[in-house]
Amino acid sequence: MAGVTFREVRKIYAGGIEAVKGVSFAVPDGAFCVLVGPSGCGKSTLLRMVAGVETVTAGEIRIGERVVNDIEPAERDIAMVFQNYALYPHMTVYNNMAYGLRNRGVPKPEIDRLVREAARILEITELLKRKPRELSGGQRQRVAMGRAIVRQPKAFLFDEPLSNLDAKLRVSMRVEIKKLQRQFGTTSIYVTHDQLEAMTLADMLVVMNAGRIEQIGAPLEVYERPATTFVATFIGAPPMNLLRLAAAELSGLLGASAAVPPEGGILGVRPEDLVLAPAGARSDGGLALPLTVETVERVGPESFVYGRLARGGDVIVRIPGAAAPSFGEQAVAIAPRHKLHVFSADGSRRINS
């Protein structure tokens, strides 16, 4: 087992497209690191560079102490779970799992023991004689996992492994992956565009956008203190409300002691931090936004109120239960001061602590 370290890693494709623009961070030994971002942000490219199926244009990737830039994937001692599982279609489940061990010259009885052990853990023992095409999506996913864990590699790499599963299976596999990773304690890097998956799985969350890292931190830390407006809107659903405010308005809200840039800034508040009060209500020193209700989405335990602000712009308020106001009603969305997020005018920096 080993950590994975990135130093100024860059990837420029043959067409001149820069997919990864100089990324540095370290995944500690045994950590579960999730790379999250919209499609095209470079997260998969980064993962594939760790696997060795994509070359590194510049910079350095280390697995443990070893720089792996020019090392064959076979020599890196990692395992990868692909989005489409990439099972060998002509081999049985048993052989799919045994393939990596055979390539490494593990003796036959040992292979048999390891494959059966992995199959037992994943509860796929009765599938060992089947071919991949005879399996359901969830079973294939398990076999792909089995192929990864059977070798006991230095690191697991996951490339959106759950995105081909239906919603219910995705949740149960998510729990299972986390459990397995805990059990093995193997360093894992997991790529996803699903922020919920990212939040629930990660020990360490890396939010990427357009080839750069926007923020690194523990999931809750990222949720509570997003470093940029991109992270603020990407992590959390529905996304954080953002309002562009002038400097005077901002200092009025945050108090005179706060350092507010002269060009103003962007105020962020999460839908779940807002409370809906009757029209005319006021907030003590916090935020109060008069609005007209436009749409309400009731999902059962909670409802999302979409409102049009009196000052212009839209806002989403999340309220518990289904007792939401109806269309056209006037209301005020209120949030206490300590729930507010303030960013620089270009959204690239967080201003309040």
Add this chain to the structure above:
Amino acid sequence: MQKRAVFGHRLLPYLLLAPQIAVTLVFFYWPASQAVWQSFLLQDAFGLSTRFVWFENYRALFSDPAYYNTIVVTFVFSAAVSALSLSIALLLAVMADKPLRGATAYRTLLIWPYAVAPAVAGVLWIFMFQPSLGILARGLRTLGVDWNPLLDGTHAMILVIMAAAWKQISYNFLFFLAGLQAIPKSVIEAAAIDGARPVRRFWTIVFPLLSPTTFFLLVVNIVYAFFDTFGIIDAMTGGGPSKATETLVYKVYQDGRLGGDLGGSAAQSVILMVIVIALTAVQFRYIERRVTY
């Protein structure tokens, strides 16, 4: 999953099939049955009278050692042509499948030989290997090989095999390339991560996944070597020297068209037909079973 078409009118499906059936009847079953009928007939030397002789033509054929020689020649020739053209085409396709600069130009160039007519291909190879004029024949001579396909049966055989294989490489290449590109990239990447080096990856992953293509091409190539190489053999060696390159198809032509033995020739073509049907059936029954996935 199978889809069933539903036709509004009972006659419509038959009507739609009619042209295909008509073509098959006129151009296949009719001549084939003619050949079968003809193989039971014997004509006199001047073509004035015809006699029904039952299996006399077949009996004559199988008591002729030259015929067995032709069978051996045909099998050697077909096996060599198929093996050579398949393996070279596979090698080229594997090379062309790599992300190369100018890959499209390279691929296009590899496809061209297929457009060359068999006789032209034959003439090209004759020129190159003509003992006294050919540029490659000269090269061989300087290497100390007493190259002479006009007199040496083995040399002639090598020459027709090369020409016939060369002609078929393009076709095989196209199918192999398409087959290679149909293999999901992630499967090969998974194998690489699983610790398989390129050569092992090829034999344990790529080659088995390519087996449906290979199997299809094997059938096509054997049929090609049996029948479509007629033009090449005719242009290059005319079956010689001393029948060293006379394949079954060429002998049908030689005996029937040049020798005037219509009955014997027809008997040969019937045997040929049986061989091809048997070959195809065997291939589909036994080899396809081992074609995985």
